Amino acid sequence: MKTSGIRLILIAATALLLAGGRAQAASVTLVAGDVLAGSGSEVVVPVTAEGAQKMGALMMDLTYDPTILQAKEIEEFQDGDLAAGASVEANVIEPGRWRVALARSEPIEGKGALLRFRFQAIGTGRSSMAIEKAQAWDQSTPPLDMLVKLQPGSVVVAAAGRPLWLYGAIGAGAVMILLIVARVLRPKKQ
Numbered sequence: 599m600k601t602s603g604i605r606l607i608l609i610a611a612t613a614l615l616l617a618g619g620r621a622q623a624a625s626v627t628l629v630a631g632d633v634l635a636g637s638g639s640e641v642v643v644p645v646t647a648e649g650a651q652k653m654g655a656l657m658m659d660l661t662y663d664p665t666i667l668q669a670k671e672i673e674e675f676q677d678g679d680l681a682a683g684a685s686v687e688a689n690v691i692e693p694g695r696w697r698v699a700l701a702r703s704e705p706i707e708g709k710g711a712l713l714r715f716r717f718q719a720i721g722t723g724r725s726s727m728a729i730e731k732a733q734a735w736d737q738s739t740p741p742l743d744m745l746v747k748l749q750p751g752s753v754v755v756a757a758a759g760r761p762l763w764l765y766g767a768i769g770a771g772a773v774m775i776l777l778i779v780a781r782v783l784r785p786k787k788q
Contacts, residue, residue: 659730
């Protein structure tokens with residue numbers, strides 16, 4: 599009986615050591631937006647949170663292609679933003695990497711806009727918008743690490759003079775052609 603109790607304590611201690619000695623709070627999913635823009639225009643990329651539960655602080659990097667986009671600023675919070683009233687520190691730590699730290703005294707809960715990153719489109723093409731090195735903490739005492747799930751986005755910058763709706767129309771046209779070809783090649787019922 600004593601042996602199994604000691605074994606249980608050893609297993610629990612090992613599990614805590616492997617987990618870094620800290621328990622983990624709930625999870626949150628961070629989603630970078632998908633945006634279309636014209637060359638030379640300003641671009642706002644939202645980062646939203648899904649499933650936030652009592653989140654109190656967040657640190658993350660947003661990576662992008664610096665040959666296509668130039669970082670400008672983090673936009674001011676708007677009414678209804680999940681992180682409204684939070685303190686935010688943001689710095690471009692190297693071309694293509696924007697580091698952000700956010701802390702709020704009231705818990706961040708639910709689903710919605712968390713941050714908005716403003717860029718200048720300086721090139722053309724597709725820039726991946728990846729969230730990296732993300733860490734979040736809840737508001738317990740001491741704060742618990744939250745599991746952070748990440749979903750990347752992208753910015754597609756079209757050349758000046760080409761209307762953005764043209765890209766959507768080309769994609770829709772390609773889908774229509776594929777549907778017609780599939781219908782023509784479909785075996786006929788007898």
